[in-house]
Amino acid sequence: MRIVCIFLVAVMFLASCGKNNEKAGPSNEFEGKSFPSKMDHLLGKFYANDKFMGSIAVSKKGEDVYSKAIGYSDINSKKVSSTDTKYRGGSITKMFTSALIFNAVEDKKLSLDTTLKGFFPSIVNASKITIRQLLNHRSGIPSFTKDPLFWEIRTENITRSSLLNLISEYPSNFEPDSQHEYSNSNYFLLSQILESVFQQTYADLLQKEILEPLALQKTYTGQSISNQNNEAYSYVFEDCWKIFQETDLSIALGSGDIVTTPQDLNTFTTALFNKQLISADSLKNMTMIRDNVGFGIFPYSHKNTHGFGHGGTIDGFHSISIYFPHEQLAVSIMSNAIDYNINNLLTHILKLYFDEPFELLSFSAVKLTSAELAKYVGVYEGEGPGKFTITQRDDVLYAQLNDSFIDPLLYLGDHKFINEETGANFIFDPDANTLGLEQSGVADIYMFNKK
Numbered sequence: 001m002r003i004v005c006i007f008l009v010a011v012m013f014l015a016s017c018g019k020n021n022e023k024a025g026p027s028n029e030f031e032g033k034s035f036p037s038k039m040d041h042l043l044g045k046f047y048a049n050d051k052f053m054g055s056i057a058v059s060k061k062g063e064d065v066y067s068k069a070i071g072y073s074d075i076n077s078k079k080v081s082s083t084d085t086k087y088r089g090g091s092i093t094k095m096f097t098s099a100l101i102f103n104a105v106e107d108k109k110l111s112l113d114t115t116l117k118g119f120f121p122s123i124v125n126a127s128k129i130t131i132r133q134l135l136n137h138r139s140g141i142p143s144f145t146k147d148p149l150f151w152e153i154r155t156e157n158i159t160r161s162s163l164l165n166l167i168s169e170y171p172s173n174f175e176p177d178s179q180h181e182y183s184n185s186n187y188f189l190l191s192q193i194l195e196s197v198f199q200q201t202y203a204d205l206l207q208k209e210i211l212e213p214l215a216l217q218k219t220y221t222g223q224s225i226s227n228q229n230n231e232a233y234s235y236v237f238e239d240c241w242k243i244f245q246e247t248d249l250s251i252a253l254g255s256g257d258i259v260t261t262p263q264d265l266n267t268f269t270t271a272l273f274n275k276q277l278i279s280a281d282s283l284k285n286m287t288m289i290r291d292n293v294g295f296g297i298f299p300y301s302h303k304n305t306h307g308f309g310h311g312g313t314i315d316g317f318h319s320i321s322i323y324f325p326h327e328q329l330a331v332s333i334m335s336n337a338i339d340y341n342i343n344n345l346l347t348h349i350l351k352l353y354f355d356e357p358f359e360l361l362s363f364s365a366v367k368l369t370s371a372e373l374a375k376y377v378g379v380y381e382g383e384g385p386g387k388f389t390i391t392q393r394d395d396v397l398y399a400q401l402n403d404s405f406i407d408p409l410l411y412l413g414d415h416k417f418i419n420e421e422t423g424a425n426f427i428f429d430p431d432a433n434t435l436g437l438e439q440s441g442v443a444d445i446y447m448f449n450k451k
Contacts, residue, residue, distance in 0.1 A: 030358055036066050038352045042360070043070050046340065049363040050237060054335030055083060057262035058353065061328045062270050065353075067263055071337060073232035075241055086218055086231045086259050087334040088249075089319050090312025093258040094187050096210060098135055098296025099272060100194050102282035103209055105131075109197040112285070119193055122168040128176045131193070134186040135295040140172040143183035150251075158251045163188060180291040184255040187296075191254025202254055214271050222249045222259035231259060234316030235337040244316035256314050262321070262332035269309065269323035269330050302350045311342065318342045329353075341420055366411045373397050376415075376428050380435040380448035388435060388448055390426075399426060 030038050039056070046052035053071025057064065069081040104110045112132040116123050123129065125140060133139040144150055144167055167185045174181070191202045198205050203221040211219055225231050225246050235241040249257040271277055278286070286295045287308055300307045300322045307329075309322035320342050321332040331349060333342060351358040373392045381387040389400045397417060400406045409417035409426055417426040427436035433450035 030352065030360075035353055035355075039066050039068065039349070042348060042352065043068060045360060045363075046345070047071060050241070051338065051340045051363060052335055052345070053081065053235070053241075053337035054087065054232075054333065055081060055085060055262050056333050056349065057083075057266050057331075058349070059263075059266040059270065059330045062267070064263070073230070073336065074227045075233070075235065075243070077227070079227060081232060081336075082230075083261070083263065084218065084230055086229075086261055087319065087336055088222060088225075088234070088256075088312075088314050088317040089258045089260050089265070089321075089334065090252075090256045090314035090317060091184075092260075092265065092310050092312040092319050092321055093252070093254065093256050094296045095272070095310050095321075096206060096258060096268070097187050097190050097194070097254045098286055099277050100205060100209055101131065101135065101190055101296075102278040102286060104194060104197055106279055106282060110193070116189070119196060120164065120168065120189065123189075124168075124170065124172045125176050130176075131190070132295075133176050134190050136290060136293050137180050137182050137186055138177045138290075139183065139186055140174045140176050140178075140181070141167065141183055141185045141189070142170040142173050143181075143185050144170075144188070144251075145184045154247045154251055155245060156251075157248050160192060160253070163251060163253075164192065180293055182293075184252075187255035188253055194254075206258075210268070210277060213276070214267055216260070216264045216267060219258060219260040219264045219268075221253070221257045224248075232317075232336040234314075236316045237337070237339040241337050246315055252314065256312065260334075262334050265319075265321040265332040265334075266323075266330035269321055269332075270328075273308075273323050273325050302347065302354075303356075305350070305354070320346055322346065341418075341422070366413050367395065368411055370395055375430045376417075378433075378450045380450050382446060382448040388437075390435070 030041060033041065043052070043056070047070045055069035056066070058066040067083050069083050069085055071081050073079050073081045073085045101110070105112060110131055112130065114131050116126040116129045120126055123141065129139045129141070144163065147166070167188070194205055195202055206221065210216070225233055227233065234244045234246070236244050273283065275283060286297055288294060289299050292299060294308065297308045297310055300309055305324055305327060307322045307324035309320065312319040317334070317336055318338045319332070319334045323330045331346065333346060335342065348358065348360070370392065373395065376397055377390050377392050379387055379389050386402050391398045391400070397409045398406050399409055399419060407419050410420055411417050415428045415430065418424070419426070425438040427438060435448040435450070437446040437448065
């Protein structure tokens with residue numbers, strides 16, 4: 001998922017194949033209801049419009065406030081999901097790996113400044129790259145998931161040595177610690193360092209240090225998906241939900257191989273921030289933010305409410321797990337089928353929880369003519385270093401930040417568009433020749449003026 005990172009905080013049924021374009025109701029349909037009732041109504045809307053299947057859990061001070069699953073874990077057999085259904089968590093795994101590394105530091109098996117030279121001398125810049133730089137993605141090591149070869153081998157069983165050899169062949173993207181670039185290679189290497197210093201497999205170490213102490217019986221490192229073991233298959237929407245070929249999780253060790261539930265994730269994040277897994281000093285280091293990135297964790301803000309967590313995407317699975325320390329609030333979403341920006345869904349949930357004004361926009365696309373779109377076209381500059389170029393092709397509007405990707409915008413009505421991939425809202429005022437940029441988790445609206 002791409003995030004407009006120059007300005008924004010990073011956060012990045014088969015019964016009928018026809019997509020339901022029923023419009024969501026007015027904002028007062030949520031008024032006067034309890035939080036669980038509002039959540040049931042929200043999930044019902046998403047499910048009815050083919051936007052979401054999965055599970056959501058909200059807890060306060062370690063106690064469940066809301067927990068519900070909707071949809072199918074296996075569309076083909078019509079197996080209905082339950083709150084016991086398990087999902088692949090993708091990069092949420094990195095929070096677990098980071099906690100294990102801090103355990104190793106506390107046990108004096110490592111320091112954050114230990115270099116890779118003693119573990120992986122064949123890695124470019126091994127004598128310069130530290131554990132710290134792996135944790136906060138400042139190593140310069142390219143991500144193996146960006147290698148074109150990844151899509152050729154992702155469904156195969158990959159040995160640790162084969163993946164290490166592949167990563168060792170990469171040139172450095174930049175001098176260590178000179179900048180930030182998210183890399184799954186970093187967390188595979190951290191998993192191998194853990195196995196080396198503890199002389200245990202990553203799975204056994206995870207079980208001993210985190211899962212057993214917290215009694216997380218529905219969390220483990222995954223294998224092939226087993227619906228008999230109440231694991232969900234994942235899907236993408238192409239006129240109807242279609243199954244996504246699963247990745248062999250051998251390639252995601254330490255970076256994206258955990259299978260879990262939203263309830264277990266809430267238990268984990270609550271324990272993490274209550275210093276049950278690592279010390280106060282380690283937690284302080286873990287949540288030290290630089291370039292909007294922590295150590296296996298990201299900051300997240302909802303208005304004046306600040307939290308930490310991580311998202312995850314693997315195959316058709318999308319997940320996010322956030323903990324708000326001041327409120328002692330944990331929220332986790334795990335989906336095996338989603339046709340909506342998960343960060344926006346999280347924002348909806350938080351608005352309902354905090355009883356804020358909320359309006360669920362229509363799920364059906366509103367079409368504008370080429371002439372109507374033309375008034376938005378142009379170059380918009382703000383006070384920051386970037387500019388947006390808004391272009392039009394046929395009956396679609398596109399946005400480009402500087403020289404980055406060109407993304408289509410979906411019209412929501414009232415001069416408002418959304419980039420469905422990033423969740424960013426583009427709010428135009430044709431009379432004033434301005435563009436306002438709004439994104440989930442960010443309180444401010446960034447303004448740009450048309451040149």
